[in-house]
Amino acid sequence: MNKRQTIPFILLLCAFLLWLYFKPAVVLPELEKQQPNYIAYNVSSTHFDEMGAIGHELFADKTTHFTEKGITLFENPKVIIYIEDRQTKRSTTWQISSKEGILYEQNRLILANEVQVKNLSLDQLVQTMSTEKLTILLDKKEISSDQLVTWQGPQMQQQGVGMWASLITEELIVKNQINAVYHNEEN
Structure with a gap:
C-alpha cells in the first residue's frame, strides 16, 4: 500500500474511532419487571356476603395474580351471582x-x-x-356495558348500546339505539 492510499484510510479510521468515543450512549427505558405472585389452574372460589350467605362464586381455567398492580387475570371466567330477597325469601341466580x-x-x-x-x-x-x-361490581351486584348489548326474554328480543343493570333491584337502563322485537306467541 502506498502513501496515497494509506493516508485516507488512516483519516477514515481516526474519524470512526472519534465518532465511537464521542457518540452519545443510547439509554433504553427499563421496562417494569412484573412477575405474577401466583398462577393457578382450574380455580373455584366462593365469596360470602356480610350475613354469611354465598354472594358469588368464581370459576376460571387459569388465574394469574399480580399483587403490586392489584389485579387478577382470568382465562374463561364464569361468575355465578346469588341474589336473595330477605323479605320474600325469593332467590335468583345469574x-x-x-x-x-x-x-x-x-x-x-x-x-x-x-x-x-x-x-x-x-x-x-x-x-x-x-x-x-x-363490568360487574361484585359488592353492589351491578353490571354495565358501553358496548352493543342483546338481551332476550319470554316473547321478546332487544338490543341497545350502553346499559346498566342492578341484579338486586331488577332495574335495567339502556342508553342508546334501542331496538325491540316482541313476539305475540302463546306458550
Whole structure:
C-alpha cells in the first residue's frame, strides 16, 4: 500500500474511532419487571356476603395474580351471582361467562370477548344477555356495558348500546339505539 492510499484510510479510521468515543450512549427505558405472585389452574372460589350467605362464586381455567398492580387475570371466567330477597325469601341466580377477565381490587370484574349473561332461575323478564365487554361490581351486584348489548326474554328480543343493570333491584337502563322485537306467541 502506498502513501496515497494509506493516508485516507488512516483519516477514515481516526474519524470512526472519534465518532465511537464521542457518540452519545443510547439509554433504553427499563421496562417494569412484573412477575405474577401466583398462577393457578382450574380455580373455584366462593365469596360470602356480610350475613354469611354465598354472594358469588368464581370459576376460571387459569388465574394469574399480580399483587403490586392489584389485579387478577382470568382465562374463561364464569361468575355465578346469588341474589336473595330477605323479605320474600325469593332467590335468583345469574351466571356470567366470557373468554377473559380482569379483577380489580377484589370488587370490579371486567369481562371481555363473548360475554354471556344467563338467568339460571328463569324468573326475570331478561333471560339471556350478550355483549363483548361487561363490568360487574361484585359488592353492589351491578353490571354495565358501553358496548352493543342483546338481551332476550319470554316473547321478546332487544338490543341497545350502553346499559346498566342492578341484579338486586331488577332495574335495567339502556342508553342508546334501542331496538325491540316482541313476539305475540302463546306458550
